[in-house]
Amino acid sequence: xxxxxxxxxxxxxxxxxxxxxxxxxxxxxxxxxxxxxxxxxxxxxxxxxxxxxxxxxxxxxxxxxxxxxxxxxxxxxxxxxxxxxxxxxxxxxxxxxxxxxxxxxxxxxxxxxxxxxxxxxxxxxxxxxxxxxxxxxxxxxxxxxxxxxxxxxxxxxxxxxxxxxxxxxxxxxxxxxxxxxxxxxxxxxxxxxxxxxxxxxxxxxxxxxxxxxxxxxxxxxxxxxxxxxxxxxxxxxxxxxxxxxxxxxxxxxxxxxxxxxxxxxxxxxxxxxxxxxxxxxxxxxxxxxxxxxxxxxxxxxxxxxxxxxxxxxxxxxxxxxxxxxxxxxxxxxxxxxxxxxxxxxxxxxxxxxxxxxxxxxxxxxxxxxxxxxxxxxxxxxxxxxxxxxxxxxxxxxxxxxxxxxxxxxxxxxxxxxxxxxxxxxxxxxxxxxxxxxxxxxxxxxxxxxxxxxxxxxxxxxxxxxxxxxxxxxxxxxxxxxxxxxxxxxxxxxxxxxxxxxxxxxxxxxxxxxxxxxxxxxxxxxxxxxxxxxxxxxxxxxxxxxxxxxxx
Amino acid sequence: xxxxxxxxxxxxxxxxxxxxxxxxxxxxxxxxxxxxxxxxxxxxxxxxxxxxxxxxxxxxxxxxxxxxxxxxxxxxxxxxxxxxxxxxxxxxxxxxx
Numbered sequence: 001x002x003x004x005x006x007x008x009x010x011x012x013x014x015x016x017x018x019x020x021x022x023x024x025x026x027x028x029x030x031x032x033x034x035x036x037x038x039x040x041x042x043x044x045x046x047x048x049x050x051x052x053x054x055x056x057x058x059x060x061x062x063x064x065x066x067x068x069x070x071x072x073x074x075x076x077x078x079x080x081x082x083x084x085x086x087x088x089x090x091x092x093x094x095x096x097x098x099x100x101x102x103x104x105x106x107x108x109x110x111x112x113x114x115x116x117x118x119x120x121x122x123x124x125x126x127x128x129x130x131x132x133x134x135x136x137x138x139x140x141x142x143x144x145x146x147x148x149x150x151x152x153x154x155x156x157x158x159x160x161x162x163x164x165x166x167x168x169x170x171x172x173x174x175x176x177x178x179x180x181x182x183x184x185x186x187x188x189x190x191x192x193x194x195x196x197x198x199x200x201x202x203x204x205x206x207x208x209x210x211x212x213x214x215x216x217x218x219x220x221x222x223x224x225x226x227x228x229x230x231x232x233x234x235x236x237x238x239x240x241x242x243x244x245x246x247x248x249x250x251x252x253x254x255x256x257x258x259x260x261x262x263x264x265x266x267x268x269x270x271x272x273x274x275x276x277x278x279x280x281x282x283x284x285x286x287x288x289x290x291x292x293x294x295x296x297x298x299x300x301x302x303x304x305x306x307x308x309x310x311x312x313x314x315x316x317x318x319x320x321x322x323x324x325x326x327x328x329x330x331x332x333x334x335x336x337x338x339x340x341x342x343x344x345x346x347x348x349x350x351x352x353x354x355x356x357x358x359x360x361x362x363x364x365x366x367x368x369x370x371x372x373x374x375x376x377x378x379x380x381x382x383x384x385x386x387x388x389x390x391x392x393x394x395x396x397x398x399x400x401x402x403x404x405x406x407x408x409x410x411x412x413x414x415x416x417x418x419x420x421x422x423x424x425x426x427x428x429x430x431x432x433x434x435x436x437x438x439x440x441x442x443x444x445x446x447x448x449x450x451x452x453x454x455x456x457x458x459x460x461x462x463x464x465x466x467x468x469x470x471x472x473x474x475x476x477x478x479x480x481x482x483x484x485x486x487x488x489x490x491x492x493x494x495x496x497x498x499x500x501x502x503x504x505x506x507x508x509x510x511x512x513x514x515x516x517x518x519x520x521x522x523x524x525x526x527x528x529x530x531x532x533x534x535x536x537x538x539x540x541x542x543x544x545x546x547x548x549x550x551x
Numbered sequence: 552x553x554x555x556x557x558x559x560x561x562x563x564x565x566x567x568x569x570x571x572x573x574x575x576x577x578x579x580x581x582x583x584x585x586x587x588x589x590x591x592x593x594x595x596x597x598x599x600x601x602x603x604x605x606x607x608x609x610x611x612x613x614x615x616x617x618x619x620x621x622x623x624x625x626x627x628x629x630x631x632x633x634x635x636x637x638x639x640x641x642x643x644x645x646x647x648x
Contacts (some may be wrong), residue, residue, distance in 0.1 A: 026606075027563065033609050047610060049633050051565030097564035347639060418629060419637035427628075429639050479627045 001064055001370060002147050002292045004112045011155070012109045015116060019043050020102035027099070042122075044115025045101055048422050054096045055118040056108060060128035060146040060170070061089030061373040065360035068371050070111040072356035078104050083356070085341060085349040087413060087462055088167075089127050089373045090118060094420050116154060121162045123153035123234070129171040129178045130374040133293055134336055134382040136328035137174040139189055140197060141293045145226060146170045148281065148289055152227050159234050163241035164249035166234070167206075179375060181205045181213045181495030182467055184251045185233060190220075198222045203233060203263065204255030205495075207461035212252040213495045217264035223286070225271075228279035232271035236263065296368035296383060301333020303386075311390040318393050320442050321404040326389060335386050339379040339396050340403040340411065344440040347429050348414040349377035351401075358399040366392050375464075376413055378406065408445040409453050409518070410436045413464050417457030417474060418481070424457035426474025426481035426507075431455055434511050439518075448518060451531045452491070467491040469532045470517060471498045472510065483510040487517070487543060488535045496532075499540055502548055513547055520546045553615040555592045556583040556623065557599045558633070559608035567633050568608060570599050576608060580634050581622050586613065 004012070019039070026036040040046075044055040056071070063071075071091055075083045078100045079093045086092055096104065108114055117125045126149045133141040149168055153159070159166070171178040172189035180186030186202035199221045205214030221229050237251045240258075255263045311318055327336040339359055341349050351359075359379055363371050366388045372380035379401070384392050396402040405411045412435060415421065417428030432455055439445060456463030457474040465471030471486040483505050486498030505513045518531075520543050525534045535543075557570035568576035569583035577583070586592035592613050599611040615626040625631045632638055 029606050033562075033603070047560060047565060049629070050567060050636065051560065099563050418632055419639055427632075427638060429637070433639065481628060 001062060002059075002143075002289075008112070012112070012114045012116075015043070015114065016102065016105045016109050019105060023098060023102055038120070040098075040101075041119040042116070043101070043105065044118035045096075045098070046119065046422075048094070048420055049418075050095065050420065052096045052098055052101070053420070054093045054101060054104060054115060055086070056091050056093070056113060056115050057118050057125040058090050058113075058373050059125055059150050060132065060143050061130045061375075062132075062143060063371045063373065064111075065363045065369040065371065067111045067113055068356050068360040068363070070107060070113070072353040072360070074104055074107055075356065076353040082350055082352045084347070084416060085351065085373050085377050085379070087349075087375050087377060087415070087464055088118075088125065089130065089375055090125060091373070092416075094416070119165075121164050121166075122160050123156060123162070123166045123168065126150050126153065127167070127169045127178060127183075127375060129173050129176075130372040130380050131177060131327070131336055131382065132172065133295070134329050134331070134334075135173050135175075135177075136330050138330065139172045139191065141290075142170045142172040142178075142189060143293050144286070144290050145172075145187065145189070145199075145223070147292070148226065148286075149230065152230070152279075159238060162234070162238055163243045164246070164251075166237075166251065168230070176492040177374070179464070179467065179491040179495075182207050182211070182464075182491060183214060185230065186214050187226075189223075192220045196222060199226065201229065201233075203267075204252040204260070206250050206252040207464065207466050208250070209247060209459045209461075210250075210252065211461065211466040211497045212256060213497065214252075215255060215260040217260055217267060224281045225275055226281060228275045228277070229267070229271050231274060231279055232267045235270050236266045240266075295331070296370075298331045298334065298383070299385070301385065301387075303332035315390075317397075317402075317404070318390060320446075321393050321402055322389065323446070324404040324408060325402075325406040329383070331383075333386055335384050335389060337381040337384045337389070337392055337396075338374075338406040339381060339399075339401040340405055341378050341401070342405055342411050342436065343400055343403045344410060344436045345433050346400075346436070348412050348432050351379070355399050355401060358395070359401065362392060362395050366395075376411060378411070404442060405445060407450050408442075409439050409448050409451045410445060411452075412436065413452070413454040413468070415456050415458075415463035417455070417463075421457060423460055424474065425459075425476035426457050426483065428455040428457040428463055428472075428474060431472065431474075431483065431507070431510060435514060438511050438515060448521070449530050451518075452489075453514070464491060465489070466497050467495060468498060469535070470514060472514075475504055477504070481507045483507065483513075485510075485513060485517070485547075487540060488532060490532055501540055502544055516546050517543055552587075552589055552592070553626070554585045554587065554617065554623070555613040556580065556585050556616050557592075557595045557611060557613050558583075558630075559599060559602070559611040562606055562609050570595055574598055576602070580616075580625070583616075583623060585616060585623060 128146040169183040188200040201218040202214035325338040367383040414428040414432040418424040454468035467489040489498030490496040
């Protein structure tokens with residue numbers, strides 16, 4: 001894992017001291033709320049419905065067990081005993097007090113964490129494939145580049161007042177687990193014909209009120225040119241992006257207005273001026289960062305460990321979990337485990353302090369003390385010996401984190417919605433809870449196969465509803481919650497934006513509507529066809545027919 | 552005009568509060584001072600803004616309520632949730648996990 005150097009440490013410590021002073025001046029009256037608000041937002045502190053919410057950055061979703069324990073301590077000492085893992089691989093504390101925030105930031109700084117780049121019109125905390133470094137289908141550890149981007153982007157003076165927020169995601173895997181196509185910039189590592197490492201650069205993706213899939217503006221960017229090319233993109237956006245209308249300020253609008261080819265030409269022209277200058281990554285620096293992400297001291301193991309298979313026969317629940325929540329690891333004899341934060345009837349992404357401490361304990365005891373956060377709001381234990389899988393399953397089960405639903409219909413992404421969020425129009429979490437309860441049966445879930453079902457409580461789309469196979473968007477109709485359903489979205493591969501199926505459903509109708517959609521899939525599907533494949537073949541018509549048939 | 556109550560968040564800890572008849576703030580909607588007409592609502596908002604300048608609260612606004620069961624009840628879902636807390640079971644332990 002990356003460890004802070006003296007620059008990181010100094011920067012974060014100075015920021016804590018600075019914010020402590022700003023909070024004191026706010027409480028003393030030297031700063032008005034208008035003056036203070038941008039300062040608190042630069043430190044991830046929002047005012048939500050019930051109180052202040054602090055959003056803490058988890059760069060590229062990688063945490064040490066020590067950091068996770070500290071998050072648990074903060075949840076217990078300064079919040080109500082839990083935290084909420086977000087679709088940006090971050091964590092939010094929903095019940096913080098302004099007067100406590102300097103102490104929270106200090107507690108975070110002690111474990112090399114902070115809340116910088118979690119709000120405001122800057123380059124936000126960089127996200128990445130949560131299985132980076134361990135996935136069987138990965139070319140190289142994407143976190144090396146994510147960390148380089150983090151160092152370049154943090155407090156970047158030229159890009160601290162962009163037209164709007166800016167999100168960058170990185171993946172080096174065949175399977176896209178980072179939703180690259182819905183980021184302002186998506187970077188996919190691959191090799192060129194000569195075997196050199198570089199990036200496919202996708203620009204102008206985003207969700208919100210205008211969902212757009214990012215367009216590839218360069219097929220291959222050599223790795224050494226990463227920062228100069230990013231700087232060129234940001235510079236073009238910073239100059240030409242709209243500042244007169246918040247809804248038209250994201251880079252996706254600019255790319256759409258002038259066209260991807262024209263945008264690419266502007267970037268290439270700017271890049272030509274700066275590419276051979278100070279931003280060219282030196283070999284030595286690449287090696288230095290790469291060393292932080294060196295593989296842990298794996299044992300040499302046979303890949304075919306008989307223990308899990310034997311234990312699976314003995315415990316049926318374990319077999320389900322092995323099937324759903326365990327993935328192929330690049331190192332023989334090891335596996336990647338998803339600890340589901342989607343227990344049936346639970347709150348997607350929420351973890352109690354005890355659960356966080358329990359996961360940290362498992363990571364220390366069975367792994368190498370590392371935990372990942374996924375944008376799907378689950379936790380991942382990246383380095384588990386196959387022979388320990390049964391013990392890990394039991395330990396997770398004791399914590400309530402062994403629901404065997406990863407990638408299935410109850411692995412629901414949901415934003416905090418109207419239960420917490422100031423922007424929301426409708427509730428998300430109770431809908432997710434009822435859907436979870438309705439489709440809890442695991443045999444049925446496995447029969448339905450991989451399906452993404454995501455819920456957002458407003459058009460800002462934090463719950464990724466646009467790119468869900470089944471997306472649910474909460475809307476407000478004269479003070480009453482309604483839910484609009486979209487079908488056919490996808491966050492992986494080429495990506496797809498879901499299509500609206502028809503008029504919105506009342507709160508009491510929405511679970512039945514999803515059940516009807518799943519019934520249509522079961523009756524229409526061909527053998528081996530996933531939900532989204534059936535949808536692409538048959539289109540909206542059969543779903544509409546079933547949903548809106550006269551009673 | 553529907554009955555209106557003045558609400559805000561406390562500066563120091565962000566908690567939801569309501570303006571009371573004593574020109575003070577309470578965590579309980581039951582203690583709130585409902586305005587019967589526009590003129591009264593405007594006057595109460597002025598009082599509340601003075602508390603913003605005094606650094607007691609932030610984000611002052613008025614919202615509609617109705618009288619119900621001898622007390623006050625928010626009309627909108629948003630204000631119900633602000634008053635009574637998230638509409639879900641928590642702490643968020645899974646049922647049957």
